[in-house]
Amino acid sequence: MNINMKSFCLPLFVTLFFLFLYVPIIVLILYSFNASTMPYEWKGFTTMWYKQLFASKEAWQALSNSLIVSTVSVFLSVTMAVLVVYNGFERLNRFFVFFYGTLVIPEIVLAVGLLGFFSLFSVSLGLATLIAGHTLLGLGYAVPIVHSRFCELERHLTEASLDLGATRSQTFFRVIFPLLMPSVFAASLLVFVISLDDFLIAFFCAGAETQTLPLYIFSVVRSGGSPMVNALSTIMIFVGALIVSFIALLQARKVVTIV
């Protein structure tokens, strides 16, 4: 009996699971083409919401804020991560546990701590404070990834290069960086997605003026939502799919291992 149970029930369960996973997203995408202003009845196909989305100044402002914050914090966190892994490896190795703190503590504590810290020193909330928070988040992910890749490297590569007469910076650019490149790329992609998607730190540390994409979506969805957000979500779903498939591709070719 149990043989056919396994061969029948399990696949059924898995298909149900994938339905459960994908129906909400498909519905969301469908309703982005719904003509009615209120997302309740289906009034025919239209793409006006996409036009409205591209016309809305607020959406573009939120997107540009998000992109600025994400790119700057990716650049800062990955550069600092590579620097600390390459330069600090010999003597500061035992301090690397410092960086794992941000992963253990719940994110709300991080966000709240930052807000308390900024209000203590009366730092005005804005792009700078948001970048500070996201770079901190980024470091928490980038350092472990780059560090694990650096440990895999042959221990003597740096010494071999120095031994052959290269200066420390030549060693870095000719040997270490090319070898770290895949993990640096994976770390940047991951930090970029995390910073783009982050809500908690943005919610607490962004202040009222700077609205990032998640904050914009949150404020619209909180007041009942609008098809424009559906349109925006559809675009973000496809962009997300591109990024994940890209990472999957990298992983398939054993260039990068995150999971």
Added chain:
Amino acid sequence: MQNSRLYTIMMRSVMVFFWVCVLVMFLGFSHIVHFFRSERSINIFSWPTLLDVSYLERFERETGITLHVSYYETNEELFSKLRATKGSGYDLVIPSDYVVELMIKEGLLQKIDQTKIHAWPELDPKLLSLYCDPHNDYTIPYFWAVYGLGIDTAYFKDALPEVSWDLIFDSKKIPSSIGMLDAAREAVLLAAFYLYGSSDIAMTPEHIAKIKKLLIEQKRFVGAYTESNIEHLLLGKLCPLVVAMGPDILRIQRVNPAIKFVIPKEGSFVVIDSFAIPAKSTKVDLVYEFINFLLKSDVLEHHRAKFGMCCPTKKMQSIHDQTICPSDEEFAKMKFFKTTLPEALLNEIWIQLMAY
């Protein structure tokens, strides 16, 4: 050998200090921007739904004064920010009446010169000499609005019930599910007003206990505690009845005429947002220029049409939509959200309600 170790430590601490300074510069960047703001500029701190950006640009074009507008979501945020900077950093704020009282007590505002306000004589007398600023030394009334009930008449078809606060507090009369305010102060004072006819009374522990019981009983019927999401509740047919401010219901009425705004017969609450100038602001005359611009009748009319709030000047009274901006005698029955309970107690009641 020993001193080279000392030098290394010194050198390293200089390095650490260098990076800390870079960080402080990075964070203080926005402050520095404040310094370099041109002389002819004022910093405004206001509600997001009070000033229309296109009119601000028009003002900048006409007068050459650059405006730096930042927004707050709750009065508490405005009050705590102003208190943190001891009344500096902003040149014009637009607080609601109950916060004005607190600000004056803490000395965060400076006196205003009524003669500088051209539209002063046209201001509606009922908005002047409020409880929070009897002689209008510190504030100039701007827009105001009234709380009430948003009713989906389609749900009740023709059997429209008699409009009173029983509809949201008396378990026998409450329809299937209602939308309730999600702010501690408004909900608690509304409940006090329903129970004792006024929220302006000395609150004894029994009062508070009864208020708590009333709110907790009401929770069974509440579809959602929200003020920003009432559009979804009404149009999505989730709740036939919501507690809201007049302007919000007016906006929904444009989409679905069946939704009406009604002020309960027992009276209701009114919130008046008024201009005030922080204590340490040095650009008072520029601020007066901006206030005069905002109080011009055409600018007032545009903002009234866009946000649906009620205007402060008598002349505009006539073009008001009577349902959301009550006439003078009805206004007399209106109550204010005066602080009769310490804030800590308000929060405690609210958290207990939410935890329930």
Added chain:
Amino acid sequence: MKKEDLRALFEKNMQFFMSIPAFVWIMIFFYVPLMTILGRSFFVRSRVTFVPSPSLENYATFFDCTYFTIINRSLLLALITAVACLLIAYPVAYFIARHVKTGKNILLFLVMLPFSVNMLIQAYSWFFMLGKTGIINTLLLNLGIISQPLHLLNTSGAVYVCVIYCYVPFMILPLYTALEKIDARFIEASLDLGANWLQTFGRVIIPLSLPGISTGFFLVFIPAFGEFVIPALLGGGKQMYASSLISYYFLTTRNLALGSAFTLLSSAIVLFVAYVIYSWLKKIRS
């Protein structure tokens, strides 16, 4: 200290100079804020003298059943989500790891895809599923199971479903890696020794996949406890969870002292509960 000595010293410590920014950043934006939370929660600034003096006054306010119901509610949410995710994810991970021969990566990719979408959007998509005129209601109405639309939105049920929906991928990945690592020979050995399929599953497969189970459990448990977005969007503001109370203190009432105290208290409790479960799982494993 002559000029070139200084130069030589700087040269020697160049490595230190280049590796310090990351540490400074972590110190200033992680450890110092943590200290401010600690400081704020333990030190009370007396209204009069503004001299901070250590006192447990902030924590005292929380020894009251309302705050514990809030924390319990979050703990319950975290626990139920973790267990539900485990029950849903385990068969799927098992199927992909052991039954699918070709196309494993594609299935994994399909599992990961929704995860790449922002959690806000995942929550928003459930508006359309649970609304009065949403998919579920229309489906049930058409099938005649119900006469008039159910009230699904703005309920704690909606919050549970959506949190489970968002956190399932976190559980599948560690389970998948753990299940895939199990050597086929162990299963063959167990069957060879006469155990039937169910016994093999119970005695070999589950114990060997326990590391994956505990990793997955904590990847879901701790974040689910701190969940703030989904209750705010789908809970209708009716029930406060731990994070909503924290945000209430910090953003609405601006009471940073109580907020910090509650943040520490709830984090301590969730980490303690996590530790208890972790050691219980470890005991099973050994």
Added chain:
Amino acid sequence: MKTKSIQLEHVKKRFADEAVFEDLNLTIPGGKFFAILGPSGSGKTTLLRLIAGFDSVDSGKIYLGDQDITNMPINERRVNTVFQNYALFPHLNVFDNVAYGLRVKGVAKDIIEERVVQTLRMVHLEKMMYRSIAQLSGGQQQRIALARAVINGPDVLLLDEPLAALDMKLRERMLVELIELQDQLGATFVYITHDQVEALTVADSMAIMNYDGEIEQVGTPKGIYEFPTSSFVAKFVGSTNIFKGTVEITPESTSITIDELGKFWTTAQPDKTWVYDGASVLMSLRPEKIEISKQPQAGFANHVRGTVRTIMYNGSYTRYTVQVEDGASVHVFEQNEEHFPQEVIDYDDVVNLYWQKENVVLLER
């Protein structure tokens, strides 16, 4: 090609808890093949890393020729290293790996091209010019690592157990190639190994290091093998029999009485001050210096009888363990000269052991 010697004076090096070198003094002759032999953990790799500059000394000086390179940065020392696991750059192909040293110094492209081809021909790998590192075998990778180091024309080439990962046959061939390369280049080769066969075959002179990081003995391979200065060296280089005994010196002869084993003659050893009448010393006797036979032999100064306990046939020689009266066992090597030897020695046979008195070495410790 100027030949530079390496001088280490009073070098002290400590790692966290244990001291590797307390007071190391060593002179490595220039232009020669110098081997450093020692058990693993004797600090020979640390010695190499000090010369290459990977680690810095706590105190003491290191000279290359007459230049003090103690605190000179790694890349400025005219010293190149061949690592035990080669450390070839995985992302560069063979050509780029070998050319790396010249490229970083900014040598012109065409000169690099020519030098690389010439060096690869030297290690017989010119066909592999554009292969990726992963495609090379262990031996080939080792030769590329060698080429990469040698192309820079260093004064000193450090080799850290370079043949450890290779099989026996390949290792022998590489040893020969290394010796030829050293003759051709004339640079000072410093060869680190724990394998005595490698050291003995390849070195012009060598140093033996013990577990405490001290240099037991420096000398030619023959000098060290035939005349070790301590039981550690004797046992570490080749295998030997060590016996404790007391010395008896008479005007015409010197002898040593091993407890319960009897009296044996040795040659006079005037240079060893600690050899005096009645001194208790150690006697080292190489197994291959002992003649083993069932029939009595004549013409040998020392003789002892014993029974054969174990026999290990090793192809080119056979190794016997003979137990003498008082229980001490003696190892004897006997070259298998003929396919069918007249005398076949079997287990539990009673045999005679003979050796000349010149083949004995007295040791102090």
